[in-house]
Amino acid sequence: MAEFTIADALKLRAGKNFHISDVDPTSTPGFDGDKDELKKEFSKFDDELYDLQERLFANGRAHGDSAPSVLLILQGMDTSGKGGAIRHVFSTFDPQGTYTTGFGKPTEEELEHDFLWRIRKHDPQPGQIVAFDRSHYEDVLIQRVHEWVDEDEIDRRIEAIREYEAELAAKGVRIIKVMLHISQDFQKENLIERTEREDKFWKYDPSDVEERQYWDDYMRAYEDAIRRTDAFHAPWYVIPSDNKRYARTALKALMVDLLRHLDLAWPPADFDPETERERIKNS
Amino acid sequence: MAEFTIADALKLRAGKNFHISDVDPTSTPGFDGDKDELKKEFSKFDDELYDLQERLFANGRAHGDSAPSVLLILQGMDTSGKGGAIRHVFSTFDPQGTYTTGFGKPTEEELEHDFLWRIRKHDPQPGQIVAFDRSHYEDVLIQRVHEWVDEDEIDRRIEAIREYEAELAAKGVRIIKVMLHISQDFQKENLIERTEREDKFWKYDPSDVEERQYWDDYMRAYEDAIRRTDAFHAPWYVIPSDNKRYARTALKALMVDLLRHLDLAWPPADFDPETERERIKNS
Numbered sequence: 001m002a003e004f005t006i007a008d009a010l011k012l013r014a015g016k017n018f019h020i021s022d023v024d025p026t027s028t029p030g031f032d033g034d035k036d037e038l039k040k041e042f043s044k045f046d047d048e049l050y051d052l053q054e055r056l057f058a059n060g061r062a063h064g065d066s067a068p069s070v071l072l073i074l075q076g077m078d079t080s081g082k083g084g085a086i087r088h089v090f091s092t093f094d095p096q097g098t099y100t101t102g103f104g105k106p107t108e109e110e111l112e113h114d115f116l117w118r119i120r121k122h123d124p125q126p127g128q129i130v131a132f133d134r135s136h137y138e139d140v141l142i143q144r145v146h147e148w149v150d151e152d153e154i155d156r157r158i159e160a161i162r163e164y165e166a167e168l169a170a171k172g173v174r175i176i177k178v179m180l181h182i183s184q185d186f187q188k189e190n191l192i193e194r195t196e197r198e199d200k201f202w203k204y205d206p207s208d209v210e211e212r213q214y215w216d217d218y219m220r221a222y223e224d225a226i227r228r229t230d231a232f233h234a235p236w237y238v239i240p241s242d243n244k245r246y247a248r249t250a251l252k253a254l255m256v257d258l259l260r261h262l263d264l265a266w267p268p269a270d271f272d273p274e275t276e277r278e279r280i281k282n283s
Numbered sequence: 284m285a286e287f288t289i290a291d292a293l294k295l296r297a298g299k300n301f302h303i304s305d306v307d308p309t310s311t312p313g314f315d316g317d318k319d320e321l322k323k324e325f326s327k328f329d330d331e332l333y334d335l336q337e338r339l340f341a342n343g344r345a346h347g348d349s350a351p352s353v354l355l356i357l358q359g360m361d362t363s364g365k366g367g368a369i370r371h372v373f374s375t376f377d378p379q380g381t382y383t384t385g386f387g388k389p390t391e392e393e394l395e396h397d398f399l400w401r402i403r404k405h406d407p408q409p410g411q412i413v414a415f416d417r418s419h420y421e422d423v424l425i426q427r428v429h430e431w432v433d434e435d436e437i438d439r440r441i442e443a444i445r446e447y448e449a450e451l452a453a454k455g456v457r458i459i460k461v462m463l464h465i466s467q468d469f470q471k472e473n474l475i476e477r478t479e480r481e482d483k484f485w486k487y488d489p490s491d492v493e494e495r496q497y498w499d500d501y502m503r504a505y506e507d508a509i510r511r512t513d514a515f516h517a518p519w520y521v522i523p524s525d526n527k528r529y530a531r532t533a534l535k536a537l538m539v540d541l542l543r544h545l546d547l548a549w550p551p552a553d554f555d556p557e558t559e560r561e562r563i564k565n566s
Contacts, residue, residue: 095369096370195552254557270484276489283492
């Protein structure tokens with residue numbers, strides 16, 4: 001168990017009968033080694049991730065619209081480490097084939113449109129790996145917790161999300177949805193750090209403290225959204241994330257698994273290698 | 284000289300009197316150490332690049348439109364290593380604050396618009412670092428070499444580029460333009476490799492061989508475009524790039540220099556740290 005495997009990561013799947021109280025944010029399921037051992041596990045997928053992403057990118061270039069793409073949707077409470085997780089996983093990729101975007105408070109223009117309007121602008125292109133730092137799920141989380149919309153509207157949105165994700169999947173987008181699950185105590189530590197370090201001030205917002213009062217409501221909203229939107233083509237994983245390195249390792253393992261399943265060969269030569277070699281030599 | 288400094292990188296500046304024949308693509312100006320020493324130099328800026336980029340991103344978040352941004356324009360002949368250079372420099376950054384895009388053969392829709400139309404869509408946002416793999420310069424390089432447009436049109440485009448870049452600079456975009464300069468022999472080796480390795484086939488295009496016939500014309504077009512568009516706010520650097528690791532190290536050094544000159548402090552707290560700490564503790 002000082003080895004963390006892809007099979008361990010896959011056990012973090014949260015399906016239709018998911019209970020968020022079953023997940024201990026301080027735990028590290030599948031791994032009970034020490035810090036140094038975790039550091040090793042954290043890097044072991046890097047070369048394969050790089051290779052798999054390049055194959056995907058190459059297929060996008062060679063096969064255009066028929067090539068698949070990947071969408072990683074990351075959710076989690078404030079300070080759960082979404083940005084850092086994306087950074088660590090995506091630093092193994094070629095930035096030319098990836099795209100990362102965040103969804104904060106909607107702008108006035110965005111509020112005039114359906115909640116999926118601003119999301120659809122960022123649909124992955126063939127061969128691309130896209131990460132969403134927060135997403136359309138905010139529209140059934142923060143908005144539900146604060147009762148900014150009624151439950152009928154939540155039902156409508158959940159249905160719209162299911163349709164949207166099914167539509168993406170039908171177009172060849174492989175979706176993976178991940179909640180980085182931290183404890184309320186860990187968030188407290190992280191928020192305090194943001195008031196102590198000059199290089200963290202910019203991340204702190206006094207309203208984060210008010211949001212903490214709604215913790216249990218958020219957990220209920222997450223649980224319900226996860227149960228109702230988990231699907232074979234858009235699975236949810238809930239990663240215990242008080243241990244950041246564990247969370248990032250698990251995310252890498254899930255990405256490797258997803259990319260392996262694309263089963264991508266290198267695009268074949270559409271030229272005769274020998275003839276071309278001669279032409280180049282004579283040029 | 285086993286140490287490569289920022290001052291060495293800055294000497295690669297190509298200004299109004301630039302002669303491309305003065306640059307030996309096989310050379311490594313400012314560095315004459317061995318492979319292991321170069322490997323060390325290659326990594327030495329990484330931590331600082333990470334820190335500087337995070338400051339820039341934080342300023343974008345905190346100050347919105349008044350925050351600067353960065354645009355790296357990379358040009359070079361086929362196989363000059365533009366993609367790899369971007370990958371290695373940008374892997375030190377947080378992908379959330381960066382954006383990379385390439386400009387290939389224009390689509391039919393793009394051809395119906397002015398040549399800058401497709402470029403302007405990718406203007407950097409405040410706090411962002413953007414890389415262009417090829418750019419609007421293709422419109423005064425490949426198009427000039429093949430005489431697809433006449434010289435009057437080239438003059439018009441050069442002027443349009445100068446205006447466009449000045450306009451970006453006035454909006455707070457810090458521009459850096461880099462040509463990765465390889466030799467014709469090195470390109471030959473690289474092209475042959477693409478016909479020999481299954482994982483490289485997708486990068487090979489038989490028309491690359493035809494383009495090689497126009498090498499001297501390309502060099503003339505590069506020289507002229509560089510001379511006429513170099514500016515204090517949009518400087519050109521020409522990096523000898525037969526040695527890939529040298530080229531990437533030089534590019535990192537230039538990026539460090541640019542980011543340092545932004546002289547970015549962490550955004551100050553817009554809250555009272557002590558009060559907030561108490562609120563968090565009691566929450």
